[in-house]
Amino acid sequence: MRFDEAYSGNVFINSHPLVEESDAVIYGMPMDWTVSFRPGSRFGPARIREVSLGLEEYSPYVDRHLDEVKYYDAGDIPLPFGNPARSLQMIEEFVTKVLQANKFPLGLGGEHLVSWPVFKAMYNKYQDMAIIHIDAHADLREEYEGEPLSHSTPIRKACELIGAENVYSFGIRSGMKEEFQFAKDSGMYMAKFDVVEPLKEVLPKLAGRNVYVTIDIDVLDPAHAPGTGTAEAGGITSKELLNAITLISNSKLNIIGTDLVEVAPAYDPTEQTQIAASKFVREILLGWVKK
Numbered sequence: 001m002r003f004d005e006a007y008s009g010n011v012f013i014n015s016h017p018l019v020e021e022s023d024a025v026i027y028g029m030p031m032d033w034t035v036s037f038r039p040g041s042r043f044g045p046a047r048i049r050e051v052s053l054g055l056e057e058y059s060p061y062v063d064r065h066l067d068e069v070k071y072y073d074a075g076d077i078p079l080p081f082g083n084p085a086r087s088l089q090m091i092e093e094f095v096t097k098v099l100q101a102n103k104f105p106l107g108l109g110g111e112h113l114v115s116w117p118v119f120k121a122m123y124n125k126y127q128d129m130a131i132i133h134i135d136a137h138a139d140l141r142e143e144y145e146g147e148p149l150s151h152s153t154p155i156r157k158a159c160e161l162i163g164a165e166n167v168y169s170f171g172i173r174s175g176m177k178e179e180f181q182f183a184k185d186s187g188m189y190m191a192k193f194d195v196v197e198p199l200k201e202v203l204p205k206l207a208g209r210n211v212y213v214t215i216d217i218d219v220l221d222p223a224h225a226p227g228t229g230t231a232e233a234g235g236i237t238s239k240e241l242l243n244a245i246t247l248i249s250n251s252k253l254n255i256i257g258t259d260l261v262e263v264a265p266a267y268d269p270t271e272q273t274q275i276a277a278s279k280f281v282r283e284i285l286l287g288w289v290k291k
């Protein structure tokens with residue numbers, strides 16, 4: 001697969017036209033086939049790109065301009081509606097190509113199950129990897145209504161793949177009792193409710209490690225991000241998530257890739273969710289992509 005076989009009418013602001021000259025690849029995973037509540041995140045990637053045109057290209061958070069990072073926007077992977085297994089296969093193949101080309105993958109969801117094939121592709125290249133997971137939900141279920149391929153299972157699968165002791169969850173405020181019990185028993189790290197303060201404790205311990213970061217937009221309070229399928233009251237502010245991103249930018253971690261998932265634009269007529277998401281993507285590009 002060539003990168004330009006994916007398609008989209010739009011690209012993220014200031015994207016570089018040539019993948020060969022880029023250090024990062026933005027790609028969309030427009031899938032919402034397994035969500036347990038409200039669908040619509042398949043439209044997240046396209047709308048995040050569209051509203052990115054309203055962003056400043058300069059970041060006062062890190063005093064950098066988007067011209068200082070070269071990234072290519074490959075558009076959305078053309079996933080087949082209603083077929084999770086084949087969609088996941090296509091995502092894994094796409095990310096494998098990105099990694100073979102030595103580019104930093106920055107994925108936009110889509111429901112959170114899209115991160116599972118990304119984890120597999122990343123683990124193929126980085127067997128020593130850790131995962132930072134920022135979310136309202138534990139996503140530690142073994143299955144949902146008998147279905148192991150669900151947007152509520154990707155972190156459980158990650159624990160099985162890379163070892164629970166390499167998985168670090170932040171901001172978690174929802175899940176079954178069994179999921180919280182698993183978090184305790186398995187040896188994974190889970191910070192309930194908060195993100196910034198626990199990150200300050202964990203980041204020094206992860207110094208020098210290869211770390212993949214997956215961010216579910218519903219870690220934000222619904223007041224800051226109503227445009228998501230499974231909104232959960234009691235979340236963090238958009239300012240706190242920006243602080244978390246900057247903390248990671250300034251840490252000694254080697255960030256190997258990332259995704260931002262579960263933006264469902266139709267539930268937010270104010271567009272604040274997707275506007276916030278596009279700003280998070282800008283800060284990630286400026287802070288996490290290494291040349």
Ligand code: MN
Nearest residue numbers: 112135139216
């Ligand atoms: Mn999630």
Ligand code: MN
Nearest residue numbers: 136137216218
């Ligand atoms: Mn969630």
